Amino acid sequence: DTAVSQTPKYLVTQMGNDKSIKCEQNLGHDTMYWYKQDSKKFLKIMFSYNNKELIINETVPNRFSPKSPDKAHLNLHINSLELGDSAVYFCATGGAIYNEQFFGPGTRLTVL
Amino acid sequence: AQKITQTQPGMFVQEKEAVTLDCTYDTSDPSYGLFWYKQPSSGEMIFLIYQGSYDQQNATEGRYSLNFQKARKSANLVISASQLGDSAMYFCAMSPNDYKLSFGAGTTVTVRA
Numbered sequence: 001d002t003a004v005s006q007t008p009k010y011l012v013t014q015m016g017n018d019k020s021i022k023c024e025q026n027l028g029h030d031t032m033y034w035y036k037q038d039s040k041k042f043l044k045i046m047f048s049y050n051n052k053e054l055i056i057n058e059t060v061p062n063r064f065s066p067k068s069p070d071k072a073h074l075n076l077h078i079n080s081l082e083l084g085d086s087a088v089y090f091c092a093t094g095g096a097i098y099n100e101q102f103f104g105p106g107t108r109l110t111v112l
Numbered sequence: 113a114q115k116i117t118q119t120q121p122g123m124f125v126q127e128k129e130a131v132t133l134d135c136t137y138d139t140s141d142p143s144y145g146l147f148w149y150k151q152p153s154s155g156e157m158i159f160l161i162y163q164g165s166y167d168q169q170n171a172t173e174g175r176y177s178l179n180f181q182k183a184r185k186s187a188n189l190v191i192s193a194s195q196l197g198d199s200a201m202y203f204c205a206m207s208p209n210d211y212k213l214s215f216g217a218g219t220t221v222t223v224r225a
Binding site: 031 | 141145147149151155156157158159162175199207211212213215217218
């Protein structure tokens with residue numbers, strides 16, 4: 001069983017479209033995250049949810065809206081996609097002991 | 113704000129030799145965690161090792177060890193007996209009390225046969 005899964009793995013879309021990325025974890029962790037890795041491989045946190053509540057929002061444009069229907073899921077919806085949104089998006093979940101974070105496989109988003 | 117610095121963009125190491133990846137950090141938080149992650153060319157992020165700011169001993173996990181020097185604010189990763197499968201990008205990260213991870217720019221390691 002995959003601990004943190006994301007769908008889709010690849011997403012190619014046109015500018016202006018709306019798309020969603022889904023994330024599910026089966027580790028029973030309370031905290032989930034979205035990170036963005038740009039073309040230079042730099043990783044930056046976008047959002048953090050704890051028990052379905054938003055606790056970190058790192059000045060991400062409001063075109064990005066995370067939604068956590070339950071503790072095991074944290075989805076990312078992006079409206080009006082722009083070229084600069086092209087990146088790899090990672091979902092992660094926080095460990096209980098010292099918050100080592102376990103990452104999903106990533107979703108490579110390409111906006112044309 | 114936290115800042116993580118990895119000054120080595122790329123390194124080459126001979127198989128079976130050890131390699132040290134540098135990481136320095138800056139934080140005003142008294143309590144924090146330091147992490148290293150591996151990202152192979154396949155893209156996934158693999159957690160390697162953790163060091164707590166109050167831990168007295170350096171962390172070790174198999175062939176990975178973390179050389180933690182708190183006064184110098186450094187948390188270098190040592191990979192011993194390098195293997196071809198160690199070729200990857202390695203990220204140092206720090207998490208203060210608010211749990212988010214701040215990452216360095218990464219170091220690419222290439223292991224030569």
